[in-house]
Amino acid sequence: MSLVYFASSRVAKWKYDDSMPGKLERLLDEINLNNYFQKNEWVAIKTHFGSDGAHRIVRPVFLKKVVDKIKKVGAKPFITDTVRIKGLDYLEVANQNGINHLSVGAPVVLADGLYGNDNILVKAGDILGEIAIATLIYDVPAMVVCSHVKGHINAGYGGAIKNLAMGAVSGSHRHCGWKCGRGAMHTIGEGKLIWDQEKCTLCLQCKEICPLDCIDFKNNVFTYDDERCWRCGRCSRVCPEGGLTLPADDDYFMRSLAEAASAVIKTFKEKKILYLNFLTEIQPECDCMPAADVPVIQDIGILLSDDIVAIEQASIDLLRKQIPLPSSLASEEKINPGEDILYSLHKRPYHIQIEEAERIGLGTRKYKLREIK
Numbered sequence: 001m002s003l004v005y006f007a008s009s010r011v012a013k014w015k016y017d018d019s020m021p022g023k024l025e026r027l028l029d030e031i032n033l034n035n036y037f038q039k040n041e042w043v044a045i046k047t048h049f050g051s052d053g054a055h056r057i058v059r060p061v062f063l064k065k066v067v068d069k070i071k072k073v074g075a076k077p078f079i080t081d082t083v084r085i086k087g088l089d090y091l092e093v094a095n096q097n098g099i100n101h102l103s104v105g106a107p108v109v110l111a112d113g114l115y116g117n118d119n120i121l122v123k124a125g126d127i128l129g130e131i132a133i134a135t136l137i138y139d140v141p142a143m144v145v146c147s148h149v150k151g152h153i154n155a156g157y158g159g160a161i162k163n164l165a166m167g168a169v170s171g172s173h174r175h176c177g178w179k180c181g182r183g184a185m186h187t188i189g190e191g192k193l194i195w196d197q198e199k200c201t202l203c204l205q206c207k208e209i210c211p212l213d214c215i216d217f218k219n220n221v222f223t224y225d226d227e228r229c230w231r232c233g234r235c236s237r238v239c240p241e242g243g244l245t246l247p248a249d250d251d252y253f254m255r256s257l258a259e260a261a262s263a264v265i266k267t268f269k270e271k272k273i274l275y276l277n278f279l280t281e282i283q284p285e286c287d288c289m290p291a292a293d294v295p296v297i298q299d300i301g302i303l304l305s306d307d308i309v310a311i312e313q314a315s316i317d318l319l320r321k322q323i324p325l326p327s328s329l330a331s332e333e334k335i336n337p338g339e340d341i342l343y344s345l346h347k348r349p350y351h352i353q354i355e356e357a358e359r360i361g362l363g364t365r366k367y368k369l370r371e372i373k
């Protein structure tokens, strides 16, 4: 059984200790960071920088609290994420969303370089073969994985497993391309995009969202650069008409997320990774989308553990107890209290991520929740 620390978002007393930043500090004191990080050791704080229009991320104030606590044990923290759009632009996105050296008190760096191709091929497992892990994450000896929990059109639920699987792996590798990158999880086979001309209204949303600018509509006919395409699936996700599809399989996707997370975790020694799951601003979609919709579930709190499986199980158990928020996509979709909100929204068997992670030895789904009051 693993221990998962929990701080509720509800405020009982009007004092700093009962605020979310204050409770986060207390959570980090509870687990005793000296047991995980050493003096002068570099510690990556892996988070998601968001996008130009997706502001609901792990807030900089929380990252600052993590940075400050790590500094107190004498270690040297920095904030990092892998490249999603062009590297320099992604750093600007981080800055715009409030994540910069001044606000968080530590350097903010890209884990796989400005071009997103600074990565190392690592043996993952039977599903993925080899994948390209960001060099910085491969090299760093310790890490705090700060995950913004939310829904996801493909993963159904996005937490720590997804943050590592998609977020510590590059979009592509210098030699084996998307087949060793995130796209290997997103798609099956050759992953060719399929355009349905009958359904297409030429809204061009797919073209606008492509991070590599590899979609074209010459003479109103869809074409894309198959060589450069990362198979990230964003274009098909935003298509409002179902006019663009990327071949995928839910079971394959969920299991490959667990396998990629495992490959990343195995580059660290035991007890060198901590996980913080922020169950706040729980929007229906991923932080990489061009906009952040209103939350579908009220803020729940922050979880902390050194067991990725336990923290993910505790997160989904808490999420499943919530009622859908009014004036959100959840109420628009007529999801009733008592229903699994994220499952009802996306119809994805997200529980497979966590079950598979346990099966391959990343942790246990049996946990004890210790709430700080």
Ligand code: SF4
Residues within 6 Å of the ligand: 209, 210, 211, 212, 213, 214, 215, 224, 228, 229, 230, 231, 232, 233, 234, 235, 236
């Ligand atoms: S899957 Fe779509 S959005 Fe992603 S790189 Fe390929 S064409 Fe661009």
Ligand code: SF4
Residues within 6 Å of the ligand: 195, 199, 200, 201, 202, 203, 204, 205, 206, 207, 235, 238, 239, 240, 241, 242, 243, 244
């Ligand atoms: S998003 Fe869909 S409907 Fe819009 S242009 Fe692309 S394929 Fe056509």
